[in-house]
Amino acid sequence: MKQVIEVSVVPPPLPQNWTPPESSSKSISPLVERKLLPAGHAYLGHVRRAIHKLSFEEHDKHAEEERKRLQALDGEGGIEDDLGVGDEPETEELLSLDPKEWKKQDHYAVLGLSHLRYKATDAQIKVAHRKKVLKHHPDKKAGAAGDSNDDAFFKCIQKAHEVLSNPEKRRQFDSVDPYFSLIEDDVPTASQITKARDPVRAFFKGFGPVFEREARFSKIQPVPMLGDVDDPKEKVEAFYDFWYNFDSWRSFEYLDKEVNEGSDSRDDKRYTEKKNKTERARRKKEDTARLRNIVDLALSVDPRIKRIKEEEKAAREAKKKAKSGGGAAPDAQQKAKEEEEKRKAEEAAKKEEEEKARAEAKKAKAAAANARKKARRAERAGAEGGS
Incomplete structure (x- = not known):
């Protein structure tokens, strides 16, 4: 237990033969202010x-x-x-890995980080490597019976640490992580969603994990997740807009074929590099198409889209109804409209009758004029005959 004891210190008197030192001819250095930072266990405890x-x-x-x-x-x-690293069980298959086939090994499983994978921090990788080294170092197992493969597995441990502790190499490995490659095609189909007992729950339960595991490849963070059924139209549109324009950092350099060992031919190197470049582009294109198909499928069975369309239709109908009146007003307006049409019909009929009467009067006037002309011609013809 710590205790604080105050001790009074009294300096001794100067000796009788003491004389002050002679002044030096050298100039005194100027004073310099330095900032001292407290540190140490005692200070942290304080x-x-x-x-x-x-x-x-x-x-x-x-x-x-x-x-x-x-x-x-x-x-x-x-x-x-141990920062949550824990102790994962080591299978015989894992312990029998060939260090020459290091590209085929699961580096996270080798270090005991299968439960963390891409979420593992640098500190957790360091702790996991230390624990594996303490357990599988060849010097620790030297002379032990039945441990002939410990040296090979130790090399696998060192290679896994080399890959995962390097940000660029780790990103290349995460792009083709064998664990996620196995479940990459684990995407629900449209029939599984629509024929489910609860299609809404099936949609979010099925597609939620899919978008979550794909989000780790996005250059833009944070990534909008699937959300829930009550999301507004703006949020749903923003979600699909982001995923249709998804900018992925995923690359496939980790799967590149190595140049044949011992080959110094430039042609071989150029051919291999060209082939690797072509394969990377092909895999990138296929991955982009794969993600686009997932987004298309999710959009086609998203229950929020149907809800949004129904809300928009109801809004249009309400707007149309409000524009035409609403409540008892439409009946009065309809009645006024019918009366107006009736009035116009009566006016049209009256106008037609007037035109008909004018036509008949005109016809009668023309007939009278013709009769007068005939009478005048008959008078002239009788007068000419008498003379």
Whole structure:
């Protein structure tokens, strides 16, 4: 237990034969201000006590509890937290890996990070590598019977750490992660969604994990997820707009074929590089088409799309109804419209009768004029005959 003891220090008197030193002819260096930063376990302990307002006894008690917790977390009885790495079981197939076939091995499984995979942090990779090295180092197993393959598996461990601790190499491996490659085609079909007992629940349960695992390839973060059935139209449109314009960093360099060992031919190297480039472009194109098909399928069975269309149709009908009146007003308006049409019909009929009467009057006038002409011709013909 720590204790604070104050000790009074009194400097001794100067000796009788002491004389001040002679002044030096050298110039004194100018004063320099330096910023000192407190550090060390004692200072950190002081900060913890000050922040949490702990006494020395309480601080020591918490430190002991933390030490016991870390010791329980670490299987070797040390004092380091394994950051959730844990101890995954090692199968015979895993332990019998050939280090020459390192491109075919699952680096996450080799380091015991299968449960974390691309979510594993650099610190977790470091802890996992340390634990594997302590367990499988050849010097530790030297002379042990039945452990002839420990050296080979140790090489696999070193290669896995080399790949996963390098950001570029790790990204290339994550692009073709064998675990996700096996479930890449695990996408629900349209019939599975539409014929489900609860199509809405089946849609979100089926497509939610699909978009979640594809989101890790996006250059733009964060990535909009599938959401829920009550999302507004703007959010749904933003979701599909993002995925239809998905910008992926996924590459396929990890699957490139190596140049034949011992070959110094430039032609061989150029041919291999050209073939690798062509294969990468082909795989990239196929992956883009695969993701586009997933988005098309999700859009075709998304229950929110049907809901949005129904809401838009109802809104249009309500707008049309509001524009024409609404409630009892449409009946009055319809009645007024019918009366107006009736009035116009009567006016048209009256106008037609008037035109007909004018036509008959005109016809009668023409007939009278013709009769007068005939009478005048008959008078002239009788007068000429008498003379």
